Amino acid sequence: MSIGSTTNITQAALRDVPGPLLELTDVRTHFRTPRGLVRAVDGVSFTLERGRSLGIVGESGSGKTILSRSIMGLLPTKGTERSGSIRFAGTEVGNKSRKEMRHIWGKEMAMIFQDPMTSLNPLMRIGDQIAEPLRLHLGMSKADAAATARRLLQDVRIPEPDRRLAQYPHEMSGGMRQRVMIAIAMACGPTALFADEPTTALDVTVQAQILDLLGEQRRERNMSLVLVTHDLGVVAGHTDEIAVMYGGKLVEKAPTKRLFAAMKMPYTEGLLASIPKLEDRSHSRLNVIPGRPPDLVNPPKGCRFAPRCPYASARCNEEEPPLTATQDDPDHSYACWYPVGSPEYHEARARINASAGVN
């Protein structure tokens, strides 16, 4: 598709295009570094329907943040190699320059960052920061933008919006600032929202409020949400689907309920086991996945999780398992030779338990 004809994507046109909102095919993002090529995202494919929410889960260094930024095209161009196809509302955006993406950013795709303390301009009034995209993309007058900003603050449940509009970020708490971030992201009514660890920097009591707010805004505005997090607990109640990333690849993807009920990937199992449970005895040792995420310059030859996988066998170290759908649910796919529940899995488990002296 030629670039010239796709530069101006209008909002109306986007809303009308049939098919999934987001369609990724074999997306790769590699960084050239002095150490070599870092394969931060290495062949990711998935689709996301309009109005649906997807959680991308993984450890630090799994590539989840780079993936979300790759979709938005927000990465530095220097030293970055992109390939694969990213179709947004039927239009290829994977090869677009920052200049072309600018008309999509904030208007069609918006993003919420991890740390609300550093993500707002400290020298600009809250009201001006919310009004900025309104004036730029929608060409609103100053007064209209201010009125809309006020309404947005109400939408994100910030009390006394008039007073808050005139305040600077340092006059607000972390939770309030994250609400402002959401208001900014919502401002132009985007069709897709990327939230990168939106609650990690927040107080536990505030986390749930922010997640509920995101979910509510998504439903009201029929927006697609991509929620990036390292915490399976965060996505559990707030997404339709979950994609688990490891070493720059998708290793398992399933509807949320299904994933928790019938996970296939030992890595997913490990992630879930590492969440402390209420019924655990207090001061019991936290379950952790031993080892560290793979080196993305020289990733392991076979399954990237094999070196850390308790159930790995010779085949796992040699051959890379493809992402395949389960037989009973085409929406559930995983990349593992000996998934949770397979005979080999039970065999390996028995072996581990025996060596640990458990009967």
Place this chain on the structure above:
Amino acid sequence: MRYFFQRFLQLLLVFVIVTFVVLVVMRVGSSNAQELAIKLAGRPLKPEESDALIQQYNLDANFISQYLTWLKNLVFHFDLGFSPQAGQSVADLLKPRVWTTVLLGLYANVFGLLIAIPLAVTQAYRRDRPFDKVGSMATFIAVGVPGIVLGVFLKLIFVVQLGWFPSIGDKIYPWDDLHEHFMNFFLPTLTLTIPVAAIYTRLLRADMVMTLQSDFITLASAKGVPPRRVVWKHGLRNSLFSLVTAVGTQLGALIGSAVLVESLFDLDGLGSQLVVSVLSADLFTVQSFVAIIVLIVVVVNLLVDLSYALIDPRIRQARALG
């Protein structure tokens, strides 16, 4: 406002301390009032002449009284004493010269900033690309070359070789004759501006590079704000602190360079006069110089301090709380 007042008092104290120390240092060498009077007059005095001087400037009292007399004369009568070498009062001697130095300092700062800000912003935006590399190299050279070497170099090329800036007349101020002013001031201003612009550029570029890596800059891009606006509106204002501080601290160095530059380009400014006065031990004049220079530095630093609050609401509010 309370903060401003406190700061004003602090800087006033700086002024008093510096001028007092200079007065003591210059007068402490004389063993009695008669000797001091002779020194101030710069020639042998008849007893009644010396008594009159002692009376007028309170020379037989302690240094604190002498200082208070000097300060009183300055504040209430604008009497800075007299210069025996020049044969006129210090006020008359310095008044026409103050503007030369003030204008040079002002031009160097204004043009320095006008060059530094766009250059640094563009460099930071195009970090590590050819424009930035060439810019960094150029500013590095400009910072490294001493101002006086640059001045001599410019004079050799433009005055001696090309003959572009002949000394034309002594109407050196813009309100006298704009063309003459330009001819007289261009090279001295250039000599002072180049190093200042280079320092400002390097400072601002470094801060800008840091700022452009902030999350809020990425957010501004993610909102769809055009790069130009991201850099100028969100980036620059958050990067001004070192630069503003430097404007205050560079001022002392700038006056130091002005001394050399005025002598080199035959401009009658404070700088060129200071050299003459110090060498001939012209006590009243030197004392007045120090007072004027300290006053300028103090006022500029007060402005620098105010501009922090203008830039950053956090500082504004912290100050308002006292």
